[in-house]
Amino acid sequence: MSLPVILFSIVAAVTAFGALGVVLSRSVVRAAVWLLFALIGVAVMYFLLGAEFLGAAQLIVYVGGTLVLMVFGVMITNQGPFAGLRTKSAEWIVGGTLAAALFAALATFSLKAAAVPATGDDALPSAGPLGAAFLGVPDERGTAFLLPFEIVSIHLLVVLVAAAYLARAKRRVNAEVPPHG
Amino acid sequence: MADLGLAPFQILAAFLFASGVACFVTKRNAIGLLMGVELVLNAANLNLVAAARFVPGLRIEGQAFAVMVIVLAAAEAAVALAIFLNFYNNHASVDADAADDLKG
Numbered sequence: 429m430s431l432p433v434i435l436f437s438i439v440a441a442v443t444a445f446g447a448l449g450v451v452l453s454r455s456v457v458r459a460a461v462w463l464l465f466a467l468i469g470v471a472v473m474y475f476l477l478g479a480e481f482l483g484a485a486q487l488i489v490y491v492g493g494t495l496v497l498m499v500f501g502v503m504i505t506n507q508g509p510f511a512g513l514r515t516k517s518a519e520w521i522v523g524g525t526l527a528a529a530l531f532a533a534l535a536t537f538s539l540k541a542a543a544v545p546a547t548g549d550d551a552l553p554s555a556g557p558l559g560a561a562f563l564g565v566p567d568e569r570g571t572a573f574l575l576p577f578e579i580v581s582i583h584l585l586v587v588l589v590a591a592a593y594l595a596r597a598k599r600r601v602n603a604e605v606p607p608h609g
Numbered sequence: 610m611a612d613l614g615l616a617p618f619q620i621l622a623a624f625l626f627a628s629g630v631a632c633f634v635t636k637r638n639a640i641g642l643l644m645g646v647e648l649v650l651n652a653a654n655l656n657l658v659a660a661a662r663f664v665p666g667l668r669i670e671g672q673a674f675a676v677m678v679i680v681l682a683a684a685e686a687a688v689a690l691a692i693f694l695n696f697y698n699n700h701a702s703v704d705a706d707a708a709d710d711l712k713g
Contacts, residue, residue: 430612443621448628456638456644463647463648467647470654473655477618477662479658479661485679486654493683494683498690505697505703515637523630524635530630534619534623535619535623539620542614542616552662558669576673580681584684587685587687590688591690594692595691598698
């Protein structure tokens with residue numbers, strides 16, 4: 429066994445265990461901690477695949493941003509410290525069957541696709557070429573992502589304004605109060 | 610890395626995807642549902658990056674799409690949490706089964 433295989437096995441085990449923990453833990457806070465392990469595992473996978481920029485972005489945006497946002501959501505909305513909502517056992521059966529069927533189907537497909545050997549195994553382009561592609565500088569094959577980059581930027585701006593609007597503190601406007609002065 | 614190939618990454622991604630689906634089928638807490646969605650998006654992202662590494666034609670596309678998915682996931686989480694906060698303000702709970710006001 430070579431080093432990448434060993435590393436992959438360890439990190440994959442941690443990631444899969446974290447994902448399983450998210451599903452099985454009843455408390456949302458514990459699910460958030462398991463999600464932390466799964467997200468860090470995926471980030472380490474990116475590093476293993478040679479996509480350093482994506483691994484760093486995953487750590488910064490997901491682990492540092494999204495997960496903290498979720499923990500704040502849990503903090504604000506949870507009544508008791510470990511007040512979990514019970515899932516009915518019928519829902520466990522349906523969800524488990526669905527997930528098992530999906531996993532079996534997807535794993536079968538990917539094993540079949542692996543029969544066709546993947547040829548390319550070079551180092552991935554680093555952050556420089558990626559940023560150039562996002563800024564509209566075409567690479568040797570002419571791919572550039574200026575328009576998607578702009579669309580995603582505007583989308584992010586609009587969505588964050590909308591989120592701030594939705595989550596703002598509501599004050600009842602009292603029409604009876606006479607204007608000052 | 611060459612002896613590993615694309616399939617192990619795809620199987621791990623399939624597992625993450627199945628866990629995410631199980632999560633948003635079984636969880637009743639709305640923030641738990643959001644965690645399932647994050648798992649599904651991470652599974653898609655892992656597939657994209659693995660494809661970028663092992664499929665020659667996707668060298669830069671896979672990474673670029675993965676960056677976009679990360680940005681869109683952050684946006685999705687922000688707006689979904691804002692909606693859940695609003696729902697909590699109106700219903701004093703985050704039980705997804707309680708969100709049936711539109712039922713006729």
